[in-house]
Amino acid sequence: MDNRSITNLLAEAADLLEIDGADSFRIRSYRRAAEAVESTTLQLSEIASDMKKLLEIPGIGKSMAANIQEIERTGSFGIRDELLKKYRPTMLDLLKLPGMGPKSVALFWEALQVASIDELEAAITAGRLKSLPRMGEKQIEKLKKGIEEYRKNSGRFLIDDGEMAAEKLIAYLREFPGLDILTPAGSLRRGRETVGDLDILVTGPACAENNVAAAVEYVAQYPPISSLLARGQNKVSFLLRNGLQVDVRLLPESSYGAALQYFTGSKMHNVSIRQRALKYGYTLNEYALARVDDGTPVAAATETEIYAALDLDWIPPELRENNGEIEAAEAHRLPALIEQEDIRGDVHMHTNATDGRNTIREMAEAGLARGYAYIAITDHSKNLAMTNGLDDERALEHIRRIREVDEEMEGRIRVFPGIEVDILADGELDLSDEVLAQMDVVIASVHSLFNQPEEQMTERVLRAIENPYVRILGHPTGRLLLRREAFKINVAAVLRKASELGVAVEHNAYPDRLDLCDRDLRLAKELGCKIAVNTDSHHTSHMEKMRYGIRQLRRAWLRKEDVLNTLPADAFLAALRPRP
């Protein structure tokens, strides 16, 4: 079994233990083990038989190692199986509703035998919740809204989950001789923050019409398939264990470009392109661009030739949303979009001084390994008690240690001292100006009281960035995907003010909290905001998530010169708001 699946099983056990009211430290052990499995670079399936190696992973002790071995043998483990006898797996969905914790799940189960979102909805409609303790009108209303929100988002997966599933499948398909070109299409290729399903397009000699059957059979044998939905001549559809639907299409090489264009979308982009084709006397479908009159194919093998036949430059998939990209392609004015390689530094990350996993030095080494010229260490401040946030005194000590590491790295990579300072309810910051003055990178972020009314929330942030030491506004929209709605804030007003003050705004690259959606990013650019893209890494492995941030920047039509941390180290610091 792959690490990701083991991670999920351990995390699931932690949730079930919590519903069961188990010892909180024991629960935390399962969570930590899940994180350890997720972040280790070792393939657990390869070392599962080696108890010693398993125990070397921090957070994995004797019984957790035994659990992992059992998972490798049987696909599950004792405690999880027992808990699943007592409870139902659908209860874990209930935990995803805002305001629902393990205690409420347990209560609903014991009092009403409610074990799923559907059952909860029915219980609410029937008025059965009112009889329960602490279930007032507001609470019930909150649940109703939560269910609605959940329904809207469920069925979609975050882009990194989609990408990982695609990579695994593609690796499997490559094993089959004669499958040469394998490309994910659809929203994954366009870099959307969530994907509804996976479209994998495949071509090569094995996809030729007369012998494709063997390849189709091979696809249908993909081990992680949980249920096979359809199996046609050249298409296989199935569900993975996590519910993600996958369509694999095996196409002849001659029409691969047309299929890629067709299945990449977006729908609106394709509508416009097909209209354009008609004006040229062509018709476009997933097989070819062809003349309307006699059906003679004009272009089909590559996307480039199809766009070219319509007098268009090839359009990067991230731009295919019918947002002016066709006009730009016609005028040869498509922007040179930012690339991953343009990023020179990652300036928001945490260490084990607060809630990160690694040391300053380890983060620096990881940044160096990624080819960065600089990073900034920006741990939490004291108001985030749960993260062991830094107070003034500890912050000063931390700066000293960061400077030491900067010295140790001997210029191979610069390590800037910084802080992610908390914006309090009234717009004050929770560290003193004297301390902030010593930081190169001061990121101000909201971490609490998300339910303030919009006006108050906006006012609070505007006040905070007035503080002259603030140089970057952290997650300016507080946008958390799939979990809850963003907090209410006037994004335009905040961006405008940031631009005026010269405060940079951050685009958090991490897929599950993409702060600025492409529309907000475009707005930020229009308003002349300085934009920095950061991973907010809490572990060296998180730095790789930068690529998803880049996808979003590209979707917003941003170029290298639109993003602050494409600059060399000194120029980057110089481009930040000047210190008083």
Next chain:
DNA sequence: GCCGTTTTCGGCCCGACTGTTTTCAGTCG
């Protein structure tokens, strides 16, 4: 359940807010 040691068990991130209570349990970050 893990870890580190004081080697056999005690410590392990905690404070604020909410909606419900009428003194606090549950959730969140």
